Amino acid sequence: MDLTYQWLYDAARDRFDSDDAMELFLPQALTPDELKRKGDDRCLSAMTQRIFQAGIQHAVVDAKWPAFEKAFSGFVPEAMARIGEADIEGHMQNARLIRHRAKLQTIPKNAQLILDIRREQGGSFVGFIADWPAADIIGLWRLLAKRGARLGGRSAAGFLRLVGKDTFLLTSDVVARLVTAGAIAQAPTSQRDLQAVQDTFNALRQSSGRSLCQLSAMLALSIHPAF
Structure with a gap:
């Protein structure tokens, strides 16, 4: 047809x-200008939320997300990039969270991705996302899958949808x-x-x-x- x-x-x-x-x-x-008004912390939060949604009912993850926001102090990338294994172990003892070690370990890795893109582009990560052309959205998926942690498959698109980027x-x-x-x-x-x-x-x-x-x-x- x-x-x-x-x-x-x-x-x-x-x-x-x-x-x-x-x-x-x-x-x-969101329009690019609307998206740019968000902070990079919202990008890291949305990345992590989408990663936890994979294989779990979204409603379960969404209900627990306020506890994640509190436990990870709002997902500020500079602080999250410094999370070590001892910190992860502490979060594994927090019954208010979904205690999935491999997914928790993506937080410092994806925080570092955000910081790296900032350094390379000379601007915010959310601005980088906002300015990426819709005509090549699969190129952004590919970049996130290659350089991010557990952002392959449908997760890159899911993250972008959560944060408000058109995809x-x-x-x-x-x-x-x-x-x-x-x-x-x-x-x-x-x-x-x-x-x-x-x-x-x-x-x-x-x-x-x-x-x-x-x-x-x-x-x-x-x-x-x-x-």
């Missing part, structure tokens, strides 16, 4: 009673629609397949003016109803 924006809009709109109802349902990304998500429904449309033959794992996905989103974005996150949601809606 030819995956045009008009077809996608009609397929997604069919799940709702009105245009307004669909628009209220679709996610909203698409490769959920099973999104992948199913892309396969049905012939954009890809199977769930994308190679860089060639990921580029084909990016190209499809870029074409839809150009023809619609919509954000990647909204197009992603519309692709998922075209497979299953919203409710």
Whole structure:
């Protein structure tokens, strides 16, 4: 099938009673300027939250996140980069946290990533994220997976969505629609397949003016109803 924006809009709109109802349902990304007003501590918090969400019900992680914020003093990167194994061991004794040692160990590693990017770019990490072009969001995924800790797979995109950066998500429904449309033959794992996905989103974005996150949601809606 030819995956045009008009077809996608009609397929997604069919799940709702009105245009307004669909628009209220679709996610909203922050603008680059809005995102830049966040601190790098919010990036490290969102990275860590997404890492803990992997393999665990998101609601469970979200309910415990205030305890994480308190235990890790708001995730200030400079302080978090200095966390050592003795500190990790202390957090492993905190019953208010999800005590997963390997995931806790990502905090100083990803704090160092933030500090390294700051040094290399001469600005904030959140500014670096905000200015990354949507037309190459898979390039940002690749950088985070390569240089970060446990940010491969869906975690890079999940982190970006949590912090407010516009990105698409490769959920099973999104992948199913892309396969049905012939954009890809199977769930994308190679860089060639990921580029084909990016190209499809870029074409839809150009023809619609919509954000990647909204197009992603519309692709998922075209497979299953919203409710």
